[in-house]
Structures are given as structure tokens and as C-alpha cells.
Amino acid sequence: MLIAALIPLLGGAALPLLRPRSRKARTVYVVGITSITSLLALRLLLAGAADVTVLSLSDAFRLTFGLDGLGRVFLALIAFLWPLAALYATEYMEHEDREDTFFAFYTMTYGVMVLFCCARNIFTLYVLYECITMATLPLVWHKRDVDSVRAARAYVRYSIGSAAFAFSAMVVLSVYGSGDFAPGGIALGEMPELLRGVCFLAAFFGFGVKAAVFPLCAWLPRASAAPTPVTALLHAVAVVNAGVFSVLRMIYYIFGSDGLAGSWAQDIALAASVATIIFGAVLAVRETHVKRKLAWSTVSNLGYMLLGASLMLGDGLRGSLLHMVCHSLMKMGLFSCIGAVMVQTGRSRVWELRGLARKMPAVFGFFAFGAVALMGIPPLCGFVSKLALAEAALELEGVWGWIGVGALLLSTVLTAIYQLSVLLPAFFLPPDEGAASIAGRCDPGWRMLLPMAVMAAAVLAVGVHPQPLIDALTAAVGLVR
Amino acid sequence: MYIELMLALPVLGAVATCLAARRGERLRDRIYLTELTLVFALALAGFVGCARGGAFAAALPGICGMGLTFRMDGFRALYALVASFMWLMTGLMSPEYFAHYENRTRYYLFNQLTLLGTLGVFLSDDLYTCFVFFEIMSLASYPWVAHDENPGAMGAAGTYLAIAVFGGMVTLMGLFLTWQRLGALNFDALSAAQGRADMILPAALILVGFGAKAGLFPLYVWLPKAHPVAPAPASALLSGVLTKTGVFGMLLVCLRLMSGCVPFGNAMLALGLITMLLGALLALFSTNLKRILACSSMSQIGYITVGVAMATLLGEEGSVPASGAVMHMVNHSMLKLTLFMAAGVVYMNLHKLELDDIRGFGRGKPALHAAFLLGALGLAGVPLFNGYLGKTLIHEGILEYAGELGGFSVYNVCEWVFLFAAGITTAYMLKIYVALFWQRHPSRQAEYDGRNGGYMNRRTTFALCASMIVIPILGLFPGILEAASRLSASFTGVEGVRGVRFFSLENLRGGGISLLIGALVYLFVVRKLLYRKGKYIAVGFEWNWRESRAARAALRAVDALCAAVDHALENPFLMETVPDAATVVARIASEAVDDAARLMRSTALRSSSAHSDRKHAAYRAFSHVVGSVLNGFAVLMNLTVLRGNPIQVDFTYVLAARIYDKDPELGRATRTVSFGLLLFAAGLLVVLVYLILL
Incomplete structure (x- = not known):
């Protein structure tokens, strides 16, 4: 397990020292390292791993790594997507500077993420949560223009600032319990009701900042100033899901869904989730920069996952994980397509994409898959996960279940509006003069197309036959009621 | 395997046509037609099997989440047959019609995907399956409407999509409610829940989506816009089959779930009557051929809805209006197939649809004339043609319920509205017929006559004739449709009819009254008011x-x-001001952290110059002391360990330079609210440690 994390960490750090002579050598190196890591992760997933304590500050504060059901789900997702994203990045980054630096941090982040999946207690989780912030920061300001630096500043401000809340929650918890993750929550002894609620909300909003929970979501769209592979993998999949993952850990493995269900703290968490869903979707409709539009859509979709998490039901956890997987597939495909468009044509506003489907049929074909799936049209995978979430919400007796379902449906309509406002003009309107002058087709090379194709295939496969995935998720989180 | 095969064929066909399109258009068209023929053959075989009392069922557990279940029996087999027949007929016409179009492969692709969706809806055995395929169908038919890619088509397609998505979501909400209250979504569970008061709300929600697809008031707005701009084969399918998927859902909800529920039936009756009358009036006042036909579709859907509503009101005794609704569904599909294909023939020759432009085109063209005449006679409800049968039974249903109540009731008024709308139908069909086949074009008549004999190819002629021949056959042998209504009994839940005396004096009188009204409306409204100086007024x-x-x-x-x-839909206040205001509020909330940071920076954490001077002085003293200590340490090291390679750095300068040149970002970071929070957390930690140790 540690080897799997060390390979990308060291391999990434060594990249600026090795200074590969040609692009090809670097491509082979980067893709090779990430693939090996993924293979090791696969072995880890199959064989399992015993807990390893690396560092022990005290009984409450130990760095312990191990793999349980929830961690497995996230690790599998990361391990599947990272090599594909790296492959995509190797072609995309030919258009940017300082490739060595970029790939060094890109690869190192993988190592941090692997360790993050394997965190076994709240202290380890917190430490790696901060490590993720640090490892991805150079990627956000990679372009070094005004927007990127501002985005990076906002990113740090939000992440570190809010993690302080998580930190304080962790400290308070350490007084009452061990902090080791246990399905169904740890024994919190005589922790007062009020303190437990406050502590939970501190952890929810503290870790939730990476999941862009409502009042703390402004950093995510700004961070889309980063190069597209970063947005596609980190700000649609890895980093934001790390936020959701932490929140899931807090709810189902620390505080325990039984202890929180029905409390005022749950009401606040649900309200924040619903607000995230609607707010993200509304701003996605109003945004005209395609990448930021997708980023707002990510905010909305993270709201779905947080909604599933804060339902405090076993089915909610499963729905949340299912949407995490499905959303990762859809959004990574969508961002990859938009990145390809931006690189090939330099266009990024909604009205600039008019008629481009004729020039880039493959890219927009894959884009259509992702967009329609995100709208939740059967038989693609967005429908399945939204349905699972809605079913879980209905299990919650009372008004919150209906508010949740209502928010899901409303945001689905909004999703249709913002996705179709990109998709339909691209297919059905004639291209403007600049685009019409592009001779022939300008689809990108296979290294960019392959990840898109894999995502589209996965979106269809999961949508048509989701049962194996649902069973796997159920088994993975089986112990949680 | 049978149903799976039927659903797999369109998917395979879609892939094959896309691949074959690269090889050549003839191959593509051939594959397309072969596939449609196969689907039709399968549907026909299935229908024959079901008519003998058999049934097919299939289940795909786990697909699309909850698993799909299908069943092919009676009514479902009938509509699978109707749908595949219509697809085949329009498919035969398509190669010629689309000869001068672009993006034909796209049309074929989405045409086949829509076929998949439509068959899926008609063969489904639970609401979930029905909804899944309903959504596929809604989305896949969007490119039909948008096919021309001009502003009119795009606008109509936008309206179509908006209504479809909105309706779909409301239906999904209804599905959730049903699922919560019944715990099952299969059709038998709906029958079992008949008469439950808490099911009215879910039923109404489910109806929104299906009603929107059927073109029911008030969600009909897409229909008069979308049908005229779509290519004619697509219009025929939109009007003949896709609206019927909406009616399918209506039958399910009204006859299975809400049967016998009087308030629900009355609401449906009101909606049906409004749709019927509104559609008829809109058709009467339009001058675009396809728009008239589209509005007429809306009106005919109104008839069917009235039939369904009467069956709901009558409950278990509703076999007459329910059979009428089923018959009129089939009749309307066949009639609109013929009429839209005839309109398509006109359009592919002239590329015009306004009555003033196409006037006189039909003169001397017997096949077109026959097709249109049969369609018009059927639609107007003339005895011996198929439209008469369904309308008669629905009419009888109204009378039956009014008679049950006794005396003069509001239902007698409904009957007269019904007859009046039927009269208007006659009037507008007469208007088109006279314009197209009897009047002469003021300037281009010779040119139009010159096309006689060569205005459509053999395949199109065959398709047109095969479609129109059904109309008199069904009309002359009412036994066929009666048998169909008995077959549908297993689906609608009420018995079919047998041996109705369609041509009794009583029934003929209703038809006669509406024909009379039609003739009067034509003479006094159309000719006097809507036809001025040789031009039709829209x-x-x-x-x-x-x-x-x-x-x-x-x-x-x-x-x-x-x-x-x-x-x-275009109200600026509703669509712009409200979202704007909401956005501003939410933005303020979401930027609160940043604003707080900015506020802190400009107030409590503002760095005054005096303050920073004092800090620099403190830094200088600090760096001097530390530097001196390090210098001393370096001297010591130089004397002992590093004698060969002494350190020659003055640490006081180095440290001072470091502090002055420090990154301004770092300085700013220490003054942010985040840093304050970090310190706060650290302080909290200290306090807690203190408390614990105490």
C-alpha cells in the first residue's frame, strides 16, 4: 500500500530532476508511473491490506493506513481514471509551458490521493486532506496569469480556512472517542447533544468545502482557470470527491447515522445540500464560459452527493457513492471534450461553439453522451444514480424527503437547460464565420479521444446495466445500516 | 426472446445505417427499409399470436436500475402493429421525400431510436419501463423537429423539448409518489389500487407528462408549432404515433387507476372538450396545410380524451366509450398517416404549404386525390369510413352517462359541443379539399398540371395507397375494430363491444347533425369570412x-x-427578474467568506505604515541577534570542523535580506481570516489540552 503511494510521489518528484529529453519519453514515463500505480492499487483492492501505523504522536493522533469498503470504492475510482487522465494530459499539455513541473505535481497528487483513500482515522484523513490542498495548489496556478493566481488564492483561503473547522472538530472528538473509523460510528461516550451537533457541523462544513457545499462553493468555478486536465480530473473527480468522501466518513464512520438522524444538525446539513444543488444549477444556467458552466454544474452534482450523505440512511450512502462514480465518469468526459475544443479552436464561450459539431464530430459525439447522461435521461448512468438518490430521499419520512426529491427534479430541469444550451447550438446551428473557415475536421489525436471514448462507453454501460456496480457498492458499505 | 428481438432490431438498424451511410446512400436506405419490414413482420406475427389468445412477456432484471418488464398482449400488440406499420409506410416515402435534404443519416439514426422508444412504451408492463422509453422517445424525436435548422424549426423544437422535459419531470414526480404509496409500479398494481383517494395526486402528476405528449390543453402549445416544421414523414409519425404514447399513459391512469372516480373523470372531460374545440377552431382559422392537420390532430386527441373521460365516469360500465376511444386511436393514426403523407407529396413537389400557394395542385392527380378524399371523409366522420365508428361510440358514451343521470344536465351541453366540434372538422377538411383539388391557382395552374403523372415515384405511391386502403376497409367492416376493442379489454379493464348497430337511425342522426353543421360552417364562416378577394385569411x-x-x-x-x-414562457419578469434577484441573494451568501476576508483586511487587519515600521524594526533587531549568534557559531565551526573550507557568510545580512524580500503573498496570507481561524483553532487546542490536563 505504501509502495503504491510512494511510486507516484517519488516518481513525480524525480521528474524535474530527470528532465526527459523528448515529449515522447515524458509521456511514456508519466503514463507508465500512473499505470503501475493503478496496477498496484488493483492488487491492493483484490488482496486487501492490513492496517499500518506509520507515526504515532499519541493514542488519538496516529497516522494509520488501511483499506476498508468505502476506501476501496474511492481507490478503485481513482485508479481507473488517473492513467486515462494522464494520457489525456500528455497531449493537452503540449499547448502549455512547464510541462515537467506540471506532471511532477500531477503524478504526486496521485500518491497523496492513494494515501487519502487508505486513511483509517480522522487525524490521518485531516493530514492528507491538507496535503491534497498543497499538492494541487501548483496545478491551479500553473498558467501564472492573473486569473490563475486569484483562483489559487481563493482555493487556499477556502480550503485551509475551512479545514480549521474540521481541525477543531477533530480535536474535540479526540476528547470523547478514539477517532478510528468504524462502520456505524464510534462510541462517543457522554458527549453532550449540543456539542455533538456543533462538532458535526464544524466537520461537515470544514470537510465540505472541498465538496463545494453551499456558502463555500465560490472557489470551484474560479479554479477552472487551471489547465483542463486539472479541472477534469481534480476539480470534477479527485479533489471534490475527496471532500464528499470525508463528509461520508464523518457521518457514517465517526458520528454515526443513528446518532445524528432527526437532529437539528441534520436539518442544517440537508438545507445546505439542497441549497448547493439549486444554487449550482442556477448559476450554471447563467454562466456563459463553458468550463465555468461545467464547474457550476459540478457544484450542483456535489450537492446531490451531499444530500445523499446527509440523509443519514444506508441507502443514502449508497446513492451518494453511486452518484460519485457516475458523476465522475460523466463530468470527466465532458471536461475532456471541452478541453479538446478549447485547445483545437481556442473557443470557450457558449455562443462560440455554434456549429462546431460539424468540425469536431467525435468530440461532440462524446460530449452529447455526457450531457444527456447528466440530464438524467435513461438509459445513461445519470438517471440511475439520480433515481437511487430519489428513492433514498423518499425513505426519509417527513418534509425533507420531499424537498430533496423536489430539488432533484428542479435541478434536473435546470441541468437540461444548461447542457442543451451548449449541445443544441453546437449540433443544429450553422457555424459562424471563423468556424466555417476551418478546413476539414479538427478532432484531436487518439490520446485525447481515447479517454473520452472510455468515459462514454462507461456511461452507457453503467446506465444500461448498473446492477453489478450497485451490488459492489452495497457490499463495500455493507456494514453501515 | 421475441420482444427483446423486436427492441434490438431498431438499435442494430441504427448502428447499421450509420455505418452503411459511408458506403453509399442506396445501401443505407435498403438497410433501413429491411429493418422496418422485419419489425413490421415481427409485430404482425405477434399480433396474430395475441389475437388467438396468446401473450408474450419479457423481463430484463437490473437493466436501468430497477429492471424492465415487457408484455405483449391485446391492445399492446395492436399498437405495436400500428406503430410498425406507420413506420414502414413513412419509411417507404422517406428516400424520395428527403432526396434534397441534408443530414439524412442523422434523421435515420434518430428515427430508429424513436422507434425503439415508441415500441418500448407500447410494450411496457410497468410504469418505470414506460417512463424510461418515453424519455428516450422524447429526446430522440427532437432532431426530427429541428431538422430544417432554420429559426422557425429551432424555435418549435425548443418549445417541444421544453414541454417534453418539463412534462417528463412532473411525471417522474408522480412515479415517485406512486412508488411510495403502492410500493410497486407494474400495471396490475395500478388496477389493484383502483379507487384509492390518495392516488388522485400521483395520477394527476403522471398525466401531465403524458398529456403534454398527447397535446392536451393547456400543454398543447408545442404541437401546432412542431408538426408543421418537421419533415412530412416525421409529422405523420409525431401526429399518428407519438401522440398516442401520451394517450397510452392516459388510458393507463384513467381506466386502471382512476376508473369510477367522478371528479377525475369530470376534469378529464373538461380538458378533452377544450382541447377538441380549441384544436378544431385553430385548424379552421389556419391556412397552412400541415398546420391545419396538426391542429386537427390536437382536436382528435380531444375526442379520444372525451372517450376516456366518459369511460372513467362510467367505471365498469364504460365499455362503449372506452371502445370508442381505442377505435378512434387506431382510426386517427391511420387517417393522419394518409393525410400527412399526402401533404408530404404536395410539399416535396412545391416546397410550399400555404393554401393560396398550393391551390389547384391536386387537379388531375387521381392517387393523391383519392388519398386525401378518403382521409378527409374519415376524419369528418362520414358513415362507411373509419372515423365514424369511434366518434359514434364516444358520442353514445356521453348520451349513456347523461341518460343515467336523467333529465337535462351539463352532459347534454357536452354532447352539443361534441357535435359542433365534429362539424368544424368537416368544415376545415372541406376547406383544404376544395382549395387543393377544385380551385385553380391564379397564375401557376399550367405548371402544376404539367407535373401530372410524374409527381411521386412508385414506392411513395405504394405507401400512399397501402395507407389509404385501410380507411374504407375499417369503415365498411366494423367487426374488425370491434374485435380490436375486445382484444383491448385486458388492457383497459372494461369489456369490448360486439354487434353495435352503427348504422341505426339513432347513430346516423348524430353523424348527420355534425355534417350539417360542417356544411353550414363552411358556407358561412369559411367562404364568407375567411376567404376574401381570392385569398384565404389566417x-x-x-x-x-x-x-x-x-x-x-x-x-x-x-x-x-x-x-x-x-x-x-417568454415573460421577462418570470424568466429573468426573479432568477436575477435570487442569484444576487445567493451570490451574496456564497461570497460571504470572501467579503468577510476583504472587510477584515480593510479594517481590523489593515497594515498601517507605522505599524509595519515598528514591525520591521523588531525584525531588524531579531535578525541581528540571530545572525550574530549564527556568525559566532560559524566562526567556531571554521576554527574546528570546517578548517579547510570555511563558511564566509555574514548571517546578519542574509537574514535581514530574507525578511525584507519575503514574498508579499505570504505576508498577506498571515492577515487573512483563514489565518485567524487557524490561530483560533490552535488556541482552542491549547485550551482543550489545558482542560484535559487539569
């Missing part, structure tokens, strides 16, 4: 207040209603 959405005064008072209400529904 009144409707684009109604010009200044020109025609006569019909103004009667139509003001209709127009205002249409405009209100249509313009609600």
Missing part, C-alpha cells in the same frame, strides 16, 4: 386585429388564452 396566433372584425369577439378569448400560455 387567424390564430398571428392573428391581425385590424383586418378582420367579424370573428373578433368570438376569438378574442381563444387568442388571449393561447397567448397567455405561449407568452408565459
Whole structure:
């Protein structure tokens, strides 16, 4: 397990020292390292791993790594997507500077993420949560223009600032319990009701900042100033899901869904989730920069996952994980397509994409898959996960279940509006003069197309036959009621 | 395996046509037609099997989440047959019709995907499956409407999609409610829940989506826009089959779930009557051939809805109106297939649809004439043609319920509305027929006559003839449709009819009255008011207040209603101001952290110059002391360990330089609210440690 994390960490750090002579050598190196890591992760997933304590500050504060059901789900997702994203990045980054630096941090982040999946207690989780912030920061300001630096500043401000809340929650918890993750929550002894609620909300909003929970979501769209592979993998999949993952850990493995269900703290968490869903979707409709539009859509979709998490039901956890997987597939495909468009044509506003489907049929074909799936049209995978979430919400007796379902449906309509406002003009309107002058087709090379194709295939496969995935998720989180 | 095969064929066909399109158009067209023929053959075989009392069932557990279940029996087999027949007929016409179009492969692709969706809806055995395929169908038919890619088509397609998505979501909400209250979604569970008061809300929600697809008031706005702009084969399918998927859902909800529920039935009756009358009036006042046919579709859906509503009101005794609704569904599909294909023939020759432009085109063209005449006679409900049968039974259903109540009731008024709308149907069909086949074009008549004999190819002629021949056959042998109604009994839950005396004096009188009304309306409204100086006057959405005064008072209400529904979608306050205000509020909330940081920076954490000077002085003293200590340490090291390679750095300068040149970002970071929070957390930690140790 540690080897799997060390390979990308060291391999990434060594990249600026090795200074590969040609692009090809670097491509082979980067893709090779990430693939090996993924293979090791696969072995880890199959064989399992015993807990390893690396560092022990005290009984409450130990760095312990191990793999349980929830961690497995996230690790599998990361391990599947990272090599594909790296492959995509190797072609995309030919258009940017300082490739060595970029790939060094890109690869190192993988190592941090692997360790993050394997965190076994709240202290380890917190430490790696901060490590993720640090490892991805150079990627956000990679372009070094005004927007990127501002985005990076906002990113740090939000992440570190809010993690302080998580930190304080962790400290308070350490007084009452061990902090080791246990399905169904740890024994919190005589922790007062009020303190437990406050502590939970501190952890929810503290870790939730990476999941862009409502009042703390402004950093995510700004961070889309980063190069597209970063947005596609980190700000649609890895980093934001790390936020959701932490929140899931807090709810189902620390505080325990039984202890929180029905409390005022749950009401606040649900309200924040619903607000995230609607707010993200509304701003996605109003945004005209395609990448930021997708980023707002990510905010909305993270709201779905947080909604599933804060339902405090076993089915909610499963729905949340299912949407995490499905959303990762859809959004990574969508961002990859938009990145390809931006690189090939330099266009990024909604009205600039008019008629481009004729020039880039493959890219927009894959884009259509992702967009329609995100709208939740059967038989693609967005429908399945939204349905699972809605079913879980209905299990919650009372008004919150209906508010949740209502928010899901409303945001689905909004999703249709913002996705179709990109998709339909691209297919059905004639291209403007600049685009019409592009001779022939300008689809990108296979290294960019392959990840898109894999995502589209996965979106269809999961949508048509989701049962194996649902069973796997159920088994993975089986112990949680 | 049978149903799976039927559903797999369109998917395979879609892939194959896309691949074959690269090889050549003839191969593509051939594959397309072969596939449609196969689907039709399968549907026919299945129908024959079901007519003998068999049934097919299939289940795909786990697919699409909850698993799909299918069943092919009676009514479902019948509609699978109707749908595949219509697809085949329009498919035969498509190669010629689309000869001058672009993006044909796209049309074929989405055409086949829509076929998949439509068959899936008609063969489904639970609401979930029905919904899944309903959504596929809604989305896949969007490119049909948008096919021309001009502003008119894009606008209509946008409206179509908006209504479809909205309706779909409301239906999904209804599905969730049903699932919560019944714990099952299969059709038998719906029958079992009949009469439950808590199911009215879910039933109404489910109906929204299906009603929107059927073109029911008030969600019909997409229909008069979308049908005229779509290519004619697509219009025929939109009008003949896709609206029927909406009716399918209506049958399910009304006859299975809500049977016998009087308030629900009355609401449906009101909606049906409004749709029927509104559609008929819109058709009467339009001058675009396909628009007239589209509005007429809306009106006919109104008839079917009235039939369904009467069956709901009558409950278990509703076999007459329920059979009428089923018959009129089949009849309307066949009639609109013929009429839209005839309109398509006109359009592919002239590329025009306004009655003034196409006037006289049909003169001397017997096949076209026959097709159109049969369609018009059927639609107007003339005895011996198929439309008469369904309308008669629905009419009888109204009378039956009115008779049950006794005396004079509101249902007697409904009957007269029904007859009046049927009369208007006659009038507008007469209007098209006279214009197209009897009047002469003022300037281009010779050119039109020159095309006689070569205005459509053999395949199109065959398709047109095969479609029109069904109309008199069904009309002359009512036994066929009666058998169909008995077959449908297992689906509708009420018995079919047998041995109805369609041509009794009683029934003929109803038909006669409406034909009379039709003739009067034609003579006094169409010829006197809507035909001036040799030109047809259009009144409707684009109604010009200044020109025609006569019909103004009667139509003001209709127009205002249409405009209100249509313009609600474009209302600036509703669509812009409210979201703007909400966005501002939410933005303020979401930027609160940043604003707080900015506020802190400009107030409590502002770095005054005096303050920073004092800090620098402190830094200088600090760096001097530390530097001196390090210098001393370096001297010591130079004397002992590093004698060969002494350190020659003055640490006081180095440290001072470091501090002055420090990154301004770092300095700013220490002054942010985040840093303050970190310190706060650290302080909290200290306090806690203190408390624990105490």
C-alpha cells in the first residue's frame, strides 16, 4: 500500500530532476508511473491490506493506513481514471509551458490521493486532506496569469480556512472517542447533544468545502482557470470527491447515522445540500464560459452527493457513492471534450461553439453522451444514480424527503437547460464565420479521444446495466445500516 | 426472446445505417427499409399470436436500475402493429421525400431510436419501463423537429423539448409518489389500487407528462408549432404515433387507476372538450396545410380524451366509450398517416404549404386525390369510413352517462359541443379539399398540371395507397375494430363491444347533425369570412386585429388564452427578474467568506505604515541577534570542523535580506481570516489540552 503511494510521489518528484529529453519519453514515463500505480492499487483492492501505523504522536493522533469498503470504492475510482487522465494530459499539455513541473505535481497528487483513500482515522484523513490542498495548489496556478493566481488564492483561503473547522472538530472528538473509523460510528461516550451537533457541523462544513457545499462553493468555478486536465480530473473527480468522501466518513464512520438522524444538525446539513444543488444549477444556467458552466454544474452534482450523505440512511450512502462514480465518469468526459475544443479552436464561450459539431464530430459525439447522461435521461448512468438518490430521499419520512426529491427534479430541469444550451447550438446551428473557415475536421489525436471514448462507453454501460456496480457498492458499505 | 428481438432490431438498424451511410446512400436506405419490414413482420406475427389468445412477456432484471418488464398482449400488440406499420409506410416515402435534404443519416439514426422508444412504451408492463422509453422517445424525436435548422424549426423544437422535459419531470414526480404509496409500479398494481383517494395526486402528476405528449390543453402549445416544421414523414409519425404514447399513459391512469372516480373523470372531460374545440377552431382559422392537420390532430386527441373521460365516469360500465376511444386511436393514426403523407407529396413537389400557394395542385392527380378524399371523409366522420365508428361510440358514451343521470344536465351541453366540434372538422377538411383539388391557382395552374403523372415515384405511391386502403376497409367492416376493442379489454379493464348497430337511425342522426353543421360552417364562416378577394385569411396566433372584425369577439378569448400560455414562457419578469434577484441573494451568501476576508483586511487587519515600521524594526533587531549568534557559531565551526573550507557568510545580512524580500503573498496570507481561524483553532487546542490536563 505504501509502495503504491510512494511510486507516484517519488516518481513525480524525480521528474524535474530527470528532465526527459523528448515529449515522447515524458509521456511514456508519466503514463507508465500512473499505470503501475493503478496496477498496484488493483492488487491492493483484490488482496486487501492490513492496517499500518506509520507515526504515532499519541493514542488519538496516529497516522494509520488501511483499506476498508468505502476506501476501496474511492481507490478503485481513482485508479481507473488517473492513467486515462494522464494520457489525456500528455497531449493537452503540449499547448502549455512547464510541462515537467506540471506532471511532477500531477503524478504526486496521485500518491497523496492513494494515501487519502487508505486513511483509517480522522487525524490521518485531516493530514492528507491538507496535503491534497498543497499538492494541487501548483496545478491551479500553473498558467501564472492573473486569473490563475486569484483562483489559487481563493482555493487556499477556502480550503485551509475551512479545514480549521474540521481541525477543531477533530480535536474535540479526540476528547470523547478514539477517532478510528468504524462502520456505524464510534462510541462517543457522554458527549453532550449540543456539542455533538456543533462538532458535526464544524466537520461537515470544514470537510465540505472541498465538496463545494453551499456558502463555500465560490472557489470551484474560479479554479477552472487551471489547465483542463486539472479541472477534469481534480476539480470534477479527485479533489471534490475527496471532500464528499470525508463528509461520508464523518457521518457514517465517526458520528454515526443513528446518532445524528432527526437532529437539528441534520436539518442544517440537508438545507445546505439542497441549497448547493439549486444554487449550482442556477448559476450554471447563467454562466456563459463553458468550463465555468461545467464547474457550476459540478457544484450542483456535489450537492446531490451531499444530500445523499446527509440523509443519514444506508441507502443514502449508497446513492451518494453511486452518484460519485457516475458523476465522475460523466463530468470527466465532458471536461475532456471541452478541453479538446478549447485547445483545437481556442473557443470557450457558449455562443462560440455554434456549429462546431460539424468540425469536431467525435468530440461532440462524446460530449452529447455526457450531457444527456447528466440530464438524467435513461438509459445513461445519470438517471440511475439520480433515481437511487430519489428513492433514498423518499425513505426519509417527513418534509425533507420531499424537498430533496423536489430539488432533484428542479435541478434536473435546470441541468437540461444548461447542457442543451451548449449541445443544441453546437449540433443544429450553422457555424459562424471563423468556424466555417476551418478546413476539414479538427478532432484531436487518439490520446485525447481515447479517454473520452472510455468515459462514454462507461456511461452507457453503467446506465444500461448498473446492477453489478450497485451490488459492489452495497457490499463495500455493507456494514453501515 | 421475441420482444427483446423486436427492441434490438431498431438499435442494430441504427448502428447499421450509420455505418452503411459511408458506403453509399442506396445501401443505407435498403438497410433501413429491411429493418422496418422485419419489425413490421415481427409485430404482425405477434399480433396474430395475441389475437388467438396468446401473450408474450419479457423481463430484463437490473437493466436501468430497477429492471424492465415487457408484455405483449391485446391492445399492446395492436399498437405495436400500428406503430410498425406507420413506420414502414413513412419509411417507404422517406428516400424520395428527403432526396434534397441534408443530414439524412442523422434523421435515420434518430428515427430508429424513436422507434425503439415508441415500441418500448407500447410494450411496457410497468410504469418505470414506460417512463424510461418515453424519455428516450422524447429526446430522440427532437432532431426530427429541428431538422430544417432554420429559426422557425429551432424555435418549435425548443418549445417541444421544453414541454417534453418539463412534462417528463412532473411525471417522474408522480412515479415517485406512486412508488411510495403502492410500493410497486407494474400495471396490475395500478388496477389493484383502483379507487384509492390518495392516488388522485400521483395520477394527476403522471398525466401531465403524458398529456403534454398527447397535446392536451393547456400543454398543447408545442404541437401546432412542431408538426408543421418537421419533415412530412416525421409529422405523420409525431401526429399518428407519438401522440398516442401520451394517450397510452392516459388510458393507463384513467381506466386502471382512476376508473369510477367522478371528479377525475369530470376534469378529464373538461380538458378533452377544450382541447377538441380549441384544436378544431385553430385548424379552421389556419391556412397552412400541415398546420391545419396538426391542429386537427390536437382536436382528435380531444375526442379520444372525451372517450376516456366518459369511460372513467362510467367505471365498469364504460365499455362503449372506452371502445370508442381505442377505435378512434387506431382510426386517427391511420387517417393522419394518409393525410400527412399526402401533404408530404404536395410539399416535396412545391416546397410550399400555404393554401393560396398550393391551390389547384391536386387537379388531375387521381392517387393523391383519392388519398386525401378518403382521409378527409374519415376524419369528418362520414358513415362507411373509419372515423365514424369511434366518434359514434364516444358520442353514445356521453348520451349513456347523461341518460343515467336523467333529465337535462351539463352532459347534454357536452354532447352539443361534441357535435359542433365534429362539424368544424368537416368544415376545415372541406376547406383544404376544395382549395387543393377544385380551385385553380391564379397564375401557376399550367405548371402544376404539367407535373401530372410524374409527381411521386412508385414506392411513395405504394405507401400512399397501402395507407389509404385501410380507411374504407375499417369503415365498411366494423367487426374488425370491434374485435380490436375486445382484444383491448385486458388492457383497459372494461369489456369490448360486439354487434353495435352503427348504422341505426339513432347513430346516423348524430353523424348527420355534425355534417350539417360542417356544411353550414363552411358556407358561412369559411367562404364568407375567411376567404376574401381570392385569398384565404389566417387567424390564430398571428392573428391581425385590424383586418378582420367579424370573428373578433368570438376569438378574442381563444387568442388571449393561447397567448397567455405561449407568452408565459417568454415573460421577462418570470424568466429573468426573479432568477436575477435570487442569484444576487445567493451570490451574496456564497461570497460571504470572501467579503468577510476583504472587510477584515480593510479594517481590523489593515497594515498601517507605522505599524509595519515598528514591525520591521523588531525584525531588524531579531535578525541581528540571530545572525550574530549564527556568525559566532560559524566562526567556531571554521576554527574546528570546517578548517579547510570555511563558511564566509555574514548571517546578519542574509537574514535581514530574507525578511525584507519575503514574498508579499505570504505576508498577506498571515492577515487573512483563514489565518485567524487557524490561530483560533490552535488556541482552542491549547485550551482543550489545558482542560484535559487539569
